[in-house]
Amino acid sequence: MRIAKVTGMIVRIRLRKEFRHASYRRNWSDNFIVRCQLEDGTVGWGEGVPRTYVTGESPESALHQLAVTDLRSQIGAKCLTWKEVLDVCSAYRPHVETDDPRGCMANAHRCALELSVLDAYGRLFEQSLRRVVEWLPESAGIRRHCARVQYSTAINSGKIGKEILSSLAMRIYGFSHCKIKVGMNPELDPQRLRSIRRWIGNTMDLRVDANEAWTVDEVIRRIQALGPFNLSAVEQPVPHAGVACLARVRRNVKTAIMLDESLTGQEDAQRAIDEGLCDLFNIRISKCGGFLSSIRLAAVAHNAGLGYQLGCHPGESAILSAAGRHFATSIGGVHYCEGSADGHLLKDHFAQRPLTFGYGGWANAIDGFGLGIHVDQRKMSPLIQKSNTFAIS
Numbered sequence: 001m002r003i004a005k006v007t008g009m010i011v012r013i014r015l016r017k018e019f020r021h022a023s024y025r026r027n028w029s030d031n032f033i034v035r036c037q038l039e040d041g042t043v044g045w046g047e048g049v050p051r052t053y054v055t056g057e058s059p060e061s062a063l064h065q066l067a068v069t070d071l072r073s074q075i076g077a078k079c080l081t082w083k084e085v086l087d088v089c090s091a092y093r094p095h096v097e098t099d100d101p102r103g104c105m106a107n108a109h110r111c112a113l114e115l116s117v118l119d120a121y122g123r124l125f126e127q128s129l130r131r132v133v134e135w136l137p138e139s140a141g142i143r144r145h146c147a148r149v150q151y152s153t154a155i156n157s158g159k160i161g162k163e164i165l166s167s168l169a170m171r172i173y174g175f176s177h178c179k180i181k182v183g184m185n186p187e188l189d190p191q192r193l194r195s196i197r198r199w200i201g202n203t204m205d206l207r208v209d210a211n212e213a214w215t216v217d218e219v220i221r222r223i224q225a226l227g228p229f230n231l232s233a234v235e236q237p238v239p240h241a242g243v244a245c246l247a248r249v250r251r252n253v254k255t256a257i258m259l260d261e262s263l264t265g266q267e268d269a270q271r272a273i274d275e276g277l278c279d280l281f282n283i284r285i286s287k288c289g290g291f292l293s294s295i296r297l298a299a300v301a302h303n304a305g306l307g308y309q310l311g312c313h314p315g316e317s318a319i320l321s322a323a324g325r326h327f328a329t330s331i332g333g334v335h336y337c338e339g340s341a342d343g344h345l346l347k348d349h350f351a352q353r354p355l356t357f358g359y360g361g362w363a364n365a366i367d368g369f370g371l372g373i374h375v376d377q378r379k380m381s382p383l384i385q386k387s388n389t390f391a392i393s
């Protein structure tokens with residue numbers, strides 16, 4: 001069975017409220033969505049969330065890459081087994097028109113295309129996306145089926161009064177892990193953390209994400225100032241350009257360091273390991289180039305004695321939520337799980353049933369073929385900004 005055609009789309013999804021952190025603010029998300037149709041009419045869906053400040057991609061560049069890549073030679077092979085599908089996905093190299101030393105400038109594009117292909121063949125083979133993990137030799141040391149996962153919650157930079165209410169709400173809702181966005185107003189962060197810790201309770205696992213906000217000169221001082229609040233990790237404390245300082249930072253602070261913007265793929269991962277830059281990887285499926293490369297990155301972290309979390313991009317629809325759920329229920333050792341919050345964060349939905357986590361952040365593994373979700377094209381149509389279809393076979 002071959003792929004008959006792929007359609008790339010820029011889909012604008014409205015957020016329930018403006019999302020802000022130290023690098024960006026927005027109240028909508030332009031996602032790159034791919035519809036893959038096999039010769040027998042079987043359809044699969046994939047999604048990427050291109051962010052220029054993370055991988056250098058834009059929704060337009062992700063769509064453009066479909067037009068300038070020789071799709072027929074790259075994804076036109078006949079596939080009858082998972083191994084053949086995985087070979088096609090792993091060998092896929094979209095055309096990138098600019099310098100790409102970190103190999104990340106097509107990651108959201110790759111993610112959307114790969115998920116659509118895996119979803120389509122999963123439906124054809126009548127198997128879940130989780131089965132793919134068994135076909136990846138690299139995953140041997142981390143495979144573990146979990147029936148359910150507990151997602152982490154987050155508190156973004158806001159007013160102290162609002163953060164107290166959020167802290168109480170997260171505590172009552174039964175979450176076990178909470179990430180706090182810091183760095184918008186660094187002098188106020190210790191005060192914010194003190195208040196949040198007081199109201200959210202001592203048993204909640206708290207970590208912070210600085211989104212590259214601190215300078216190389218101040219980073220140790222900033223982390224030490226948050227020391228009294230018992231943080232389990234600090235995510236991306238400095239801009240990627242200054243990430244080399246983190247080996248020294250790790251020797252001077254007790255809090256674990258997690259890379260996010262500086263962890264987009266194998267090149268970044270190898271550098272982080274070689275230079276001792278972090279304790280944890282933040283693996284976001286879109287940022288890291290898809291389901292397969294994300295599983296491989298988790299294996300790389302595991303083999304290097306590092307931890308990893310499943311991250312997400314605000315604005316992810318049920319497509320990436322489903323991919324994340326399969327990731328989190330297929331492998332063990334995931335320190336924190338983020339995502340599956342589309343029901344809370346988005347105004348627009350095009351999946352037939354929500355995937356949003358329930359009380360305590362708990363959510364079950366997804367059954368069904370491929371991604372295990374049904375995309376309603378009628379609901380998606382009004383959200384499409386641009387689309388382009390390419391015949392493959």
Ligand SMILES: [Mg+2]
Nearest residue numbers: 209235236260
């Ligand atoms: Mg982050």
